[in-house]
Amino acid sequence: MLVTRHVLAAPSPYATPYYIVRGTNPGPVMMITSGVHGNETASMAAAQKLADDCASGRRVIHSGTLIIVPRVNQQAYAKKIRGKPDLNRTFPRRKSGKSKHPLAAAVFKLAREHQPDWWLDLHEANGLSQLTPRVLGQTLITNPGSSSVPICRRVIERMNRSIPVGKHHFNLKRHELPGSARTAASRLLHAKSITVETCWSLKRAVRIKYQTEIVHHFLREAGMT
Known part of the structure; x- marks a missing residue:
């Protein structure tokens, strides 16, 4: 396994690090983005942890290529705003x-270069979807008709079995959001693209744990670990 660090959108005010993890065997390409919104810090911490774990050898990608952009929107992050x-x-x-x-444009150019089979976009949201269906907290979101739907259902089932508090369980939502990374990846790259949303009302350490576990479930589903 080889891990390399690069800089996206350099030189520009939007420059931000990203990582490419190449497994020892051929396989799919998965892209993971986080920090598209600068105030969603737990998702960024989970993405950075994955990159660090790969670099240290604590997490091994056996097959395929993993691209991680842990903190997409550095300017928004500096101000802790959306x-x-x-x-x-x-x-x-x-x-x-x-x-x-x-x-x-820089993020999508990177995606076009690598043509990901999978794209996970990590986010955080208000509200618990188990209590109020219209909110996005504790959800996986994919586009209607996506081949990722049954995979999301399996990941949700595994996650919910491990979460003792029922109102913290995850739900599946299916809708398009034109202009989003998820819908662009689905429409234009034909990737299995999923938005991961944890709920802000949960403790930060718990949100990081959920984000990390969900990513690991998808890596296994993709046959990369």
């Missing part, structure tokens, strides 16, 4: 279309 404009509305909406923000 970001203006909302970066997750600026990704390309059609094949001939362009990203509406240079940072989204």
